[in-house]
Amino acid sequence: MKQFVSRHFVLKHFALLALAVCLLALTPERARAEYSVVEVNFILADKDGDLLLSKTEYLLVPLEAFKGLDQNGNNALEPEELGDLAEDAEFSDGDTDKSGSLSLEEVIAEKLADFEAADTNKDGALNVDEVTAYEAKTQDQ
Numbered sequence: 001m002k003q004f005v006s007r008h009f010v011l012k013h014f015a016l017l018a019l020a021v022c023l024l025a026l027t028p029e030r031a032r033a034e035y036s037v038v039e040v041n042f043i044l045a046d047k048d049g050d051l052l053l054s055k056t057e058y059l060l061v062p063l064e065a066f067k068g069l070d071q072n073g074n075n076a077l078e079p080e081e082l083g084d085l086a087e088d089a090e091f092s093d094g095d096t097d098k099s100g101s102l103s104l105e106e107v108i109a110e111k112l113a114d115f116e117a118a119d120t121n122k123d124g125a126l127n128v129d130e131v132t133a134y135e136a137k138t139q140d141q
Contacts, residue, residue, distance in 0.1 A: 041061070044061075045058065054124075055115055058115050062111050063104075077107070093110075094106050094107065094110045114134070
């Protein structure tokens with residue numbers, strides 16, 4: 001868990017630095033003092049800077065997290081690797097084959113379903129409003 005905390009600490013500081021760079025690039029009328037966690041994560045995930053997330057950009061975040069969390073390298077996330085997150089309903093829902101772990105395929109399938117659900121205008125990309133609305137909706141469930 002200590003490794004996750006230090007990685008989280010580094011990622012948090014990297015996100016803040018990236019946000020600062022993005023804020024400097026914004027025009028004064030678009031710049032504002034506070035951004036939500038969803039907006040910061042959106043900015044970080046938007047690799048090409050077009051203010052839209054493609055499926056590829058959307059999948060990169062969980063794939064990078066998967067790689068970092070899969071400590072034994074077996075292409076599956078075991079409950080021991082996830083700690084308290086393994087008790088979350090999302091873990092059991094994502095474990096479609098009921099193996100007790102999340103395979104890379106299961107994670108990809110779940111995230112693709114999330115992408116499709118969030119893409120309310122069905123243009124094949126997510127804007128920040130779609131991501132914000134989807135996150136708010138799923139947090140209420």
